[in-house]
Amino acid sequence: MSANGDSAQPGTIYQIVDKNGNPSVAAHATPLWVDRTITDVFSMPTEGNKIESYCSGRDYFTDLIGECDKASSEIYIAGWQVNWDALLLPGVRLYDLLLRCAKRGVHIYVMPWDDREPIQTYDDQTKIVLQSINEILKDAGSKGSVTVTTSSSFASVNNAYYSHHQKQVVIDRKIAYVGGMDLCYGRMDDARFDLRPDQDGRHMLNRYNPSIPPLKKISPDSDTLVDPDLMSGAVDSFGIRVLGRSLVRSSAEAEMKKIAGGGWQVPYGKPGNVDVVSNNPRVSSNTVVAVELDHTRQPRMPWQDVHCKIQGPAVSALLKNFILRWNASTSAKDNKLTRELPPTAFRTMGRAQIQVLRSAPAAHCSKEHAANPGSKLQKGQQDVHVAMKNLIAKATRFIYIENQFFVSDFGKLGNADPSNLSPVGSFIKNGAGGITDTTLKLVRKMSDGPPDEAILDKLPDNGVLKALLNRLKKSILDDISKPKFHVYITLPVHPEGALTDASIAVQVYYTMQTLVYGSHSLINGIRRLIRARELKDAKVKNYLSVFTDESNDEYESVPIEKCYEYVTLLNLRNWHDFNGYFVTEQIYVHSKLMIVDDRFALLGSANINDRSLLGERDSELAVLVMDDETSRADINGKGSNQPVRVFAHELRKKIWKKIFGITCGLRSADDLMNAVESPGHPDSWKMVQSRAKKNSDIYDSAFAYIPRNKDPSPKRADQPAKILPTWDDNLKVGKGQVGGLASPMPFQEEFWQKKQAASGANNLKNVRGFITLIPLEWTANENIRIRYPTGIIVHNDKKNTEHEMPGDPEMVVASNEKSYEKTEPYG
Template identity: 25%
Template sequence: MKNLKKAAKQGKAAAQSANQQILTAAHSSGASSGSSATLAAYVPGSAVDRFLLIVKVFRVRNLKWTGLAAKTFTKFRPTVAVQVQQVKIGQTGVGTSKVDEPTFNESFFAVTSSFLPRASPGALVQITLQDFDLKLGINELGSFTFAPKRATGPQSWDPEWYPTKNNVKGEGEVLVAGVFVPCDEAIGWTETPMGDFPMRTGNDVRLYQDAYCPVPFLSHMQPRNAFEDMYESLSGAKQFIYMTGWSVWTKLNLLRGKECPSLGKLLADKAEQGLQVCVLIWDELTSVDGSPMAGGLMSTFDEETRAFFKDTKVSCRTLHRYGYQGFEEAVMSHHQKTIICDTAAGNIHAYVGGLDVTNGRWDTPEHRIFSSLDNDHKDDFYSACVPGATAEVGPRQPWHDIHSRLEGAVAVDVYENFRQRWEMVQTAGGGKVSEKPVAPIAALKGVAGAKVSTTGSWNCQLLRSIDRYSIESKGEADANVIRSIHNTYVLRICTAQRFIYVENQYFMGSSHFWDSKIDPGLRNLVPILIVEKIISKIVAKQDFTAYIIVPMFPEGLPDSVGVQAMLRWQFLTVSMMYKRIFDALKTNNVTERTVEDYLVFMCVNNREEPPKGVVGKKHGTVENGRHTIYVHSKMIIVDDEFILIGSANINDRSLRGDRDTEIAVICNQRPPPPNPPPPHSNELHDFRLSLWCEHFGGMDELYRHPQNPMCARHVQSLCVNNWEKYTADDNSSRLKGHACKYPYVADANGVLKAAGNGKFPDYPLADIEGKLSALPNHVTT
């Protein structure tokens, strides 16, 4: 605690003399200066130009094995690696179609400043053709380099065939396209190129914080309650209800304090009325119906849900993650969370986000720990972080999440995603085979389909992380692996101008840039791109701040092997980010700013009066009346202009495309001219402020200017004070909101370490920095 307070005071003192100047410039900070300089990853402090690089690998032809490496094609598993300056930015899945002419159709996004010591628009990209042998690993067959071309727009692709060279084991030709564009020029790209769905205009978007938010934090906002809206949509559906989920709990009551059927009964009743009701859930292989392990290790209720619908007209399918074998097949999941149904008016409601319709998710912005056990959570108690927690004593695990409801053409795309996945499982997985396939939207009577209203103010693009094992294939033009969620993260961070705000269940990646000998192969670029964006603003002398909220620790007991491994990856990720920003400030002689002016890393927690009269030994969370709030959000807001919401975490399991299956939507609500430049007020701006009111305990005018260092310092001070109250022995002082400074501190050289005694409050064996484990890295990354 003393370390946290000392760091906050030092940062405040170092920046005090610049505050008046910052305040004066608040409205103009973040405006384009015409420079897009940044610091190279390998030469901290030296500016280089920044280019968005896009590479697409289409297919291979004339593939031959040579010399001693000759083998039969029946054992051949072709794949292609994409590198820039010896740093891998992507690896395709195993090619499809003819084994000697494999098809990929996979695209990879990067920003060249993360890899190049000097700016080079024509930087060479290396393509390596490989064979992924299940027993021997990867064999390199041949490679070549090519110079990407200058993009003239977001759709300017011109693929070419290139022969592999320096062949030792094989030869062939690869069809690839590569383009680059200065990041500043890509600011106008509202659509992510090479996605499997286009940007749709004229949509309506409803944004939700938590499952139930009855009183808006801003007086002019309407209350929006996700679970209540879901109930109304399901109740009002006329022809179909389609649902995908990591977990679906049939006993869930979407309404609290009101009479309503359970979710399972509601769906069964709608199917009995003649609607086509299809439910597609992950088949957790550790759950066995009728056994003591019926709930499985993850308590997803998959067997219980399938059994509930067995004698109803609901078509319920459970599906495990094909494409893997053994242990990996059991742990890789289908993680999409969608509800799609028609309305009486002939429109479609599509719900997309982080909320599963399962136990423990119903919560309010109060995030109560004990006081709701005998009312709102009486029949919905959930706790995965405290051993021995009971519904009578608690604590319950507070749950924070972000969700959305989509109407318009993008809702049709969500419908199409479900149709593709449903068609894929008609001959696979368990459960009851549907007697009726999901029809293309154009075949439905009374549903507007692709001609839905375009009067809404939102541009939306559906994004996915998914591969050919999970969706219906339409032919060789389909992508082998789709990673448009990761590509969109790259594009939007690349073009961010003022600030980035992230809420996510996990935050780990870019391990090829860690200052560590440990490299678990975490290749997503989100953390390093945030760092490079910040460094570019330091060089350009522009204000910019990234605010990141994560749970205090991943779900589970924080001293368990898996959680400790994930905490280690997070610590190494944030350490890399902190040190690079620290070095950039030093190199550029910036003495009036600190790292925390640019990077604010937080968790959210709560305290309440603990229950009285508890007999026997009590866990520390009960004794001290406190519990962390589990952040399950999967959201990024950029400049109050773009918001990405979905099921994807910031880790490789969610972003690679060939591990967990994910879905997300990127929504853009830019004000039309002649509206003034940012900061401006729109629905997205108000939604972020509403979230900040929840986390920070009320509104402050500084929150309208997140890029302002005074805003970052205000937030840091509040979070340090909240952490002091959260960890205090005295439980008489309540937190202001819930946001706390994450318990990391840095030494005089910018090296990060755990605060205090290095352990989480109430968990004396749980290391804040985490520990390595014997678990396979691709399970915990």
């Protein structure tokens, strides 16, 4: 209808304007769904779905176990990492769950990524152990089965660098789970974020903390330790049987007895020769290292993640994804799965509209097409990238992002001179003072010869950060309504692993460039916009040049603190007293989540980096959700309820209550309940920032070794903290080495040999919730851009060689191949 009530003619667009002719803001002008006219999207949205969210591994696994125990025909599992002895609930390993399902006659298909050296996910060991269930089923006369296929990556270039990163389960072709959680070590967690590694029956690799050296030694001959490599030989796998009786007690049978008795996977040394089993089944070359975290003094690393369960027509696309990949990954004809079901084959189960999205290389899609007659998908996909940018543009009041990475196109490099490594950067590059780092050795091996500066100069290319800045531009420079708008971002303190690992240091470098130091980083971009606003108010004609011109440095007059009106940047952390031994550890944010205005949600496996978003890299899986079940809530805190959609609204509240400590009641930040209810009100982000800063100050006063803004030494309190916070450039340690560690750090064994002083330990009881502020001055004025294999950091077309190192989306960040569409310029 037109403004006067007449029927609009086809093709006519009516615009509401004010008395001066200025157009009104159209809140819903930006598309939500990823359209096939834009990209070769994996699937189109479906209606009538039921969706439930899980904000902890314990909640997800509890529901998964219940549904698997009701399965009648098939269970499909795909993951970046799937471990046979992953602890799902106290006393329940993945093996236990699948064994009892198979005994009931259920056919189980498991598809982990086929890992590549030096990444060790124990995929071959999981294959050996889970398929040994078939021997048990044979003896029991069960019709069930377990089939495991390790799925190799199919990238068009640099295939060895990239991986399958999807995480999904489909049960009886009716119920599907998708999100950020693999069925692997460390994921079982709850709202307590408990640091004690021995709680809930955790043993061995389930005592997960890749950032510190495990110190508790266990006899490798223990009846509780299982070495699946001993089950890999021809005799070991089957034994010699006559009339159903074993004539030879094989090592496989001995290991199976340990498994049946509740045993655990033994760790291997690094690098794991992860393809030894498949290349030569009679040889086992992995070195057993029987150690685990010492529960009397060492913390596990808690896990923050999000997952969901879907029932209804959207299961069709999730089922299709698994079948396409499975049939492309298995060579055995009798292992092929029958075709997927169309959305019309599924009953309406709820009121959610869901679009299943993927990231997938063109070679991956072509491989699926060849293995699945009738499949029309042959082009690469970067659906999740498009969806993220659409959601950001659509936001009206606030965005909540929770992601394992935040690496995006930040403009030009900033901070320190990138031509020379800082002393601590050289320390890490040269082997961290004798600390063994297999990854670094491989990097050195691959880096012989002159550096390729043209490739090293390339930078991240995905457009998520640009989209955020362009959305903030509307809020800061808008002359009509000046609506309040805010972005909340929760990230890990640093990628999992020791800060002396070159791969971790490089990721920290690019994260800090994206957040702070790049010419159009998140913070510098907001400073540019604030300065543009000041110039606009002063009637300066070319006010926008400070935002669009990278060489314009007028923004530097804007204090960083002014940016907090528009963005809140959070980490998560916990602490524990091990009988007078005070320790802290980050809560590892592994989620891949975006919630907009409590109306729309995007969750899955895709990180905010080039690997996950630009298509020709890791395969990813995500769901975009718009719930047709609506309600009203005072999200802006003005006493007037606004429309929200139930799924997104309740999911965001559930997460915030958890990270604010309200859910578990442990050091609960009850003063943040108003923020939970009204995230769009300025008082809310001010309260969140205030609480996070108080917590950060308490942690900084107690622990010198954690990432922070300022150097922990009173002598250098005016200097920014280094990537290794206890590093002192002036310390004389060894010949030819400039600087050193003034005190040990947790990645060193010596750190754990005596109780570390926690001078501010008495204040730790005042921590409320689990939030801290991201330290924006961390690594200021130091160059840690360590030279790294270009196939991981940037894009190139070099063919694979035997020395190329695979990439791990949980470990590596950026690449640089132009996307299918031109990303919009700043402004």
